[in-house]
Amino acid sequence: QQQVKQSPQSLIVQKGGISIINCAYENTAFDYFPWYQQFPGKGPALLIAIRPDVSEKKEGRFTISFNKSAKQFSLHIMDSQPGDSATYFCAASIRQAGTALIFGKGTTLSVSS
């Protein structure tokens, strides 16, 4: 119940295309869903986050879509650029309890120019 399942494991997208990464969870107590971005040799860094009271959040080219009934959320990267090539992790936690983030296994995105 504590797992967050992420897919695909790897993704290759052409420059200018849309990258889509999906995550699913089981624990309905989760109420905070961030995405982290990690470049090689670096630690993950917070990219964007959403709470379950909204269905979508957009920041620049990055959008989180959230489907509470399906217990799924996804990251969309519009107009993907080579600089977006990185590993992306979805995560979930129970904000009110301040529990630790549980991460998905990650998606390695390569944007070809």
Next chain:
Amino acid sequence: DARVTQTPRHKVTEMGQEVTMRCQPILGHNTVFWYRQTMMQGLELLAYFRNRAPLDDSGMPKDRFSAEMPDATLATLKIQPSEPRDSAVYFCASGFGTQGFPSGANVLTFGAGSRLTVL
């Protein structure tokens, strides 16, 4: 820029040796996490502390791993004895949470990681 500092960045050791990884969280952050990253398992939570008290260490193999916060500026993760399956990148992350706003600790700042290779 405030950052989480981890040492060592790289460590190669032989099976059976003791390994200690250190983390200096961001000044003022009161919640510290240890994660382990491998290709197979992704980012696994090992343990975390709030105000230096351990909140959860259920992700750690208790027989060989130990985590402590001797003071607010230092967190340590020790493996004794180390095994080849412990080879991974170990990340420390910190955040700030209070009793009324524990969620603040969910905004994590990660260190650059300690890459451990056990031969």
